[in-house]
Amino acid sequence: MTLHDQPPWLAAAWRELGQTEIAGKGDNARIVGYFRDAGHSTIVDDETAWCAAFAGAMLERSGYRSTRSLRARSYLAWGDALDVPRTGCVAVLSRGSNVALGHVGFVVGETGSGLVLLGGNQRNAVTVQVFARSRLLGFRWPGEKVSDDAPPVAAAVRDDNRFDAALTHVLKMEGGYTDDPYDPGGPTNYGITLRTYASHIGRTVDASSRSSLIAGLRSIDPETVRAIYQKRYWLPSSSAELPAGLDLFHFDAAVNHGVSGATRFLQEALNVDADGEIGPITRRAFRSARVDAVINRYAAIRERRYRALPHFWRFGRGWLNRVAATKAAAFAQLAADPVPRALNSQPEPQLANEGVASMTDTVTSTKWWGHSLTVWGAFVTAAAAILPTLGPLVGLDITSDAVRQIGSDAAAIVQAIAAFVGTLMTIYGRARATAPLVRREMNVKL
Numbered sequence: 503m504t505l506h507d508q509p510p511w512l513a514a515a516w517r518e519l520g521q522t523e524i525a526g527k528g529d530n531a532r533i534v535g536y537f538r539d540a541g542h543s544t545i546v547d548d549e550t551a552w553c554a555a556f557a558g559a560m561l562e563r564s565g566y567r568s569t570r571s572l573r574a575r576s577y578l579a580w581g582d583a584l585d586v587p588r589t590g591c592v593a594v595l596s597r598g599s600n601v602a603l604g605h606v607g608f609v610v611g612e613t614g615s616g617l618v619l620l621g622g623n624q625r626n627a628v629t630v631q632v633f634a635r636s637r638l639l640g641f642r643w644p645g646e647k648v649s650d651d652a653p654p655v656a657a658a659v660r661d662d663n664r665f666d667a668a669l670t671h672v673l674k675m676e677g678g679y680t681d682d683p684y685d686p687g688g689p690t691n692y693g694i695t696l697r698t699y700a701s702h703i704g705r706t707v708d709a710s711s712r713s714s715l716i717a718g719l720r721s722i723d724p725e726t727v728r729a730i731y732q733k734r735y736w737l738p739s740s741s742a743e744l745p746a747g748l749d750l751f752h753f754d755a756a757v758n759h760g761v762s763g764a765t766r767f768l769q770e771a772l773n774v775d776a777d778g779e780i781g782p783i784t785r786r787a788f789r790s791a792r793v794d795a796v797i798n799r800y801a802a803i804r805e806r807r808y809r810a811l812p813h814f815w816r817f818g819r820g821w822l823n824r825v826a827a828t829k830a831a832a833f834a835q836l837a838a839d840p841v842p843r844a845l846n847s848q849p850e851p852q853l854a855n856e857g858v859a860s861m862t863d864t865v866t867s868t869k870w871w872g873h874s875l876t877v878w879g880a881f882v883t884a885a886a887a888i889l890p891t892l893g894p895l896v897g898l899d900i901t902s903d904a905v906r907q908i909g910s911d912a913a914a915i916v917q918a919i920a921a922f923v924g925t926l927m928t929i930y931g932r933a934r935a936t937a938p939l940v941r942r943e944m945n946v947k948l
């Protein structure tokens with residue numbers, strides 16, 4: 503079997519030769535990219551078994567649909583079966599006695615009793631390795647090239663696009679390399695601190711490693727930048743779950759204030775308990791909230807937080823400009839969202855100086871005045887105070903007869919009790935009111 507006329511996916515695979523997992527806490531951004539291109543962008547580490555992710559990514563990058571599965575044996579039902587191998591065909595192998603496990607790679611050669619495969623996750627790297635032919639389960643060849651080169655899974659692609667848009671904004675806000683002595687983060691590039699970078703690649707910052715780590719940080723590649731932001735901020739902050747616009751604003755806050763701090767700000771803007779954890783209550787709140795109103799409140803909360811920081815005198819103008827720019831970008835995304843996620847479609851005016859009081863005012867629904875305990879309480883109070891006087895004027899003699907029968911003292915007691923009950927109804931109804939009133943037409947026949 504010769505190696506000439508290689509198919510495009512095999513050529514793409516050769517370009518990845520030598521990519522290796524990073525030991526410890528770090529992750530190889532290129533390996534993480536295989537998961538993304540194979541339709542699994544939620545996986546952001548290089549420790550999950552990735553032979554099928556590698557094969558899928560090479561196929562998808564070349565315009566051929568993969569199985570979009572992380573199971574090696576999924577390729578047994580994919581493409582066309584081959585009786586004999588061809589250069590670049592997919593070989594599916596068994597792995598141990600467990601029928602759920604396997605390995606997949608691209609055939610690049612043969613030996614007397616073995617198959618030479620170029621594949622991923624072979625000794626934790628992209629390598630060329632010989633496997634016993636006795637492990638072979640089947641050879642497969644892809645079908646026709648797909649008509650478009652869109653990424654594989656619609657939901658994953660949509661999330662990736664949203665993340666990339668938010669990341670583009672954050673990187674614009676963060677800028678390039680800085681080492682301001684007043685910045686407690688120390689050396690920073692694209693908003694990534696030296697300690698964060700060192701942690702990502704599995705190293706610690708000390709006197710012996712500092713200079714080499716700074717050099718690495720200054721020349722950090724885009725894939726590593728993307729992987730760090732996705733793993734440390736986008737996914738932990740649950741930004742992908744939020745409506746368009748709010749996702750960008752929350753992600754920017756998570757980067758600048760930390761995930762837990764940003765989550766508390768979000769919860770405060772949603773008027774729920776700020777415990778720093780996004781759970782069922784917080785999810786219900788942002789799924790039903792008016793997004794524009796939440797963004798406005800969130801921006802005001804961030805501004806208040808910045809003004810309270812000791813370094814506001816030096817960085818304050820930049821911080822406030824960042825909030826304004828992020829808010830503008832969030833509203834632009836909200837306006838472009840084809841399916842706005844808000845209960846009320848009427849836009850809320852953007853407030854230039856929204857104060858603390860306005861942070862607690864949310865409008866989620868309305869109700870008919872006839873369902874208002876407050877209105878009925880006021881009505882009863884008014885009736886108790888007015889009817890004894892106005893009744894005789896309109897021909898209602900009942901109150902006068904009652905007064906003559908049970909005495910003026912008893913009538914006064916009844917009137918006082920009615921007024922007291924009405925007042926209690928008014929107070930209780932106002933305290934429990936959660937929605938504004940609307941008018942509703944009604945007909946009354948006398």
